[in-house]
Amino acid sequence: MAGKLKLSMMIGDYEIVRALKDGTVKPKGIELLVADYPGTRHIHDKVASGEACDINEFNGGAYVVQKHNGRDDFTALPVFLHRRFRHGFIYINRSKGIERPTDLVGRRVACRTLGAAANYWMRGHLEEDYRVPHRAIAWVIESEDDASRQAPPDLKIERLPRGKKVEAMLLAGEADAMIAPNVTRMIGEADARVARLFPNYREIEADYYRRTGIFPIMHVTTVPSKIVARHPWVVESLVLAFEEAKQLAYQRLANPRNVPLAWFRTYWEDERALLGPDPWEYGLSELNKRNYDTLVGWVHEQVLTGARPRLEDLFPREAFELELPLPHIREIDYKF
Numbered sequence: 001m002a003g004k005l006k007l008s009m010m011i012g013d014y015e016i017v018r019a020l021k022d023g024t025v026k027p028k029g030i031e032l033l034v035a036d037y038p039g040t041r042h043i044h045d046k047v048a049s050g051e052a053c054d055i056n057e058f059n060g061g062a063y064v065v066q067k068h069n070g071r072d073d074f075t076a077l078p079v080f081l082h083r084r085f086r087h088g089f090i091y092i093n094r095s096k097g098i099e100r101p102t103d104l105v106g107r108r109v110a111c112r113t114l115g116a117a118a119n120y121w122m123r124g125h126l127e128e129d130y131r132v133p134h135r136a137i138a139w140v141i142e143s144e145d146d147a148s149r150q151a152p153p154d155l156k157i158e159r160l161p162r163g164k165k166v167e168a169m170l171l172a173g174e175a176d177a178m179i180a181p182n183v184t185r186m187i188g189e190a191d192a193r194v195a196r197l198f199p200n201y202r203e204i205e206a207d208y209y210r211r212t213g214i215f216p217i218m219h220v221t222t223v224p225s226k227i228v229a230r231h232p233w234v235v236e237s238l239v240l241a242f243e244e245a246k247q248l249a250y251q252r253l254a255n256p257r258n259v260p261l262a263w264f265r266t267y268w269e270d271e272r273a274l275l276g277p278d279p280w281e282y283g284l285s286e287l288n289k290r291n292y293d294t295l296v297g298w299v300h301e302q303v304l305t306g307a308r309p310r311l312e313d314l315f316p317r318e319a320f321e322l323e324l325p326l327p328h329i330r331e332i333d334y335k336f
Contacts, residue, residue, distance in 0.1 A: 004031040008053035019245040027241035060220045061117040064299040065146045078284045079221040079242045086121045088201030092177045101130035110140040110166035110175035115147025117218040118181035124298040142166050147303045214291045228316050235318035283324035
């Protein structure tokens, strides 16, 4: 009898993958070799350079750019390990007189790199809903990436001198605003010089979801194309294993005893009332296709030339044939 297929894996330390990482869930026919997680920025760099593992979490926007440029050594699973609403991650210098989104037109907006998945979404929100064209802003970047190196010539990009940081620029007023994938230290420390463009971002994000049904996808999960070609069953095995691990996380987290927050269960119920029972839905449902295709569209509009990438070219055929959710683990035990 042949042994299991050994695949190495490098993904974030999320609750929704805990059961997969600790071996509670085992993908059928696969032995997972779990590598240490070096952090989001480093893992994306490793994947982009071809130095990561077999199974990797990867920036969903950078994946579109790489596939558009002809990279064929990897393909994506419809396992979206990271999602986040993004209206709350646009920061402004308070001294710049920025009171509404249109005040950003003609301004200098900083970001560490042009091609973070979060940045595509934020530029898209500003353009689609607030009449702030991304080409009407000068983008001040800390580091080059695939997106900035091939961006159209009419996109205004300024590369900072080596060693200079975008956070320091925002504080000094050398940049009018900044977009970032994470909550910046300046907000965490309540620095009076910095504020969010949308102070009521939670209400705006909830309204965005009600209007669109989109909880923005940030990351995909990649596997080697040669593995899928040789063992097409791997797609279903891995996606179902990720799904089972996620559902076990839901079961654990539904119990307020397990989370050290006083009103966590209230937050949980409020979110489920708005986002439904499975906000981190995997697979290529019509909603997930529309969600990820929105990101694909913004990547194409903002940095690519030529034909718009198609979902059929970004995911393997087997991914479109999967049936989710898994009914045998869908019911959550609420006996606390």
